[in-house]
């Protein structure tokens with residue numbers, strides 16, 4: 272048995288499916304999850320000493336690449352002064368200042384420890400502020416694993432959601448209205464029917480959890496208008512798009528201002544951090560200023576704040592230009608595979624064996640099966656893609672010429688098997 276296989280066999284005795292998060296399992300693509308021991312730049316090394324070019328990049332936080340020296344130095348310096356205080360520290364202020372500088376719509380914020388927590392808390396604040404209970408979400412958007420968000424519905428007009436995870440009480444699902452992306456009529460109908468009950472509409476403005484379902488900006492502008500007209504708050508979940516597609520995330524790119532926004536991933540530079548924030552009158556409902564309770568032992572953790580700040584300090588227009596160029600070149604390399612298109616926004620791209628789609632229910636099963644084959648073939652060539660055809664690939668500034676050359680060679684090698 273290989274070293275990797277024996278680690279996985281032990282993992283199966285400890286963890287459901289042998290993993291700490293289901294997206295790490297290789298159930299969709301087949302094979303055994305790789306165990307990694309170290310990473311730097313755009314590459315990581317598995318427990319058997321094989322090096323891979325990483326196109327998953329911890330699912331998004333590592334915009335500067337793995338183990339960036341400045342991030343390690345900042346985290347190390349913070350660590351030497353104590354791992355956690357459970358009391359205020361100056362590092363929270365430094366990160367908050369930088370976030371406000373990059374995203375002025377964030378007038379007030381609260382740090383939490385994950386994207387899931389950020390969304391869960393933003394929804395509670397929205398409900399507390401509006402004194403309404405219903406939340407509108409979009410099919411195919413992922414907002415973490417809190418009860419009310421694990422709901423999807425069939426395509427078509429807004430319907431009451433069905434729980435899509437066992438263990439979600441029906442009552443939670445009943446308070447979530449699900450609308451298809453890219454379906455203006457369904458959106459109008461949902462607001463016409465339930466507009467007065469909706470506390471908040473939440474959306475990934477660049478939906479990146481069911482592939483990359485890039486929306487017509489007009490659809491998002493209409494969503495903004497409908498929320499304002501009906502007294503509902505608009506929440507942009509920018510856990511993936513925040514600081515990745517532009518300094519001010521999708522809100523800046525699209526020129527649309529949500530009432531609240533959620534972040535995660537990049538703002539922690541690889542450490543566990545989330546954040547929700549936005550309008551200060553809305554954030555005034557959050558405890559201890561207001562009646563909406565939300566708290567966290569490790570919130571604003573000094574080491575995480577330091578890693579996040581070191582990351583955000585390096586974001587500038589040159590970096591986004593570089594990521595845009597890299598995105599275009601890596602997408603072009605992917606598109607050398609017959610039948611593949613690579614929908615892309617900057618450094619986020621989706622290898623898809625189908626013409627681009629904008630709705631979750633339009634993704635073709637055959638295209639996903641073909642991705643599953645591609646995944647295994649590229650893994651043999653030393654290229655690590657997220658292990659699911661519904662996940663996007665992430666680039667970083669560390670993806671250089673050498674990695675691109677390795678990737679192009681790998682694509683040329685696997686192309687015949689996919690023709």
Ligand code: PMP
Pocket residue numbers: 330385386387388390413414415416475480508509510511535536
């Ligand atoms: N929202 C979005 C848009 C996400 O992509 C994710 C995770 N990928 C989350 C929320 C949940 O974040 P976390 O995994 O940190 O809880």
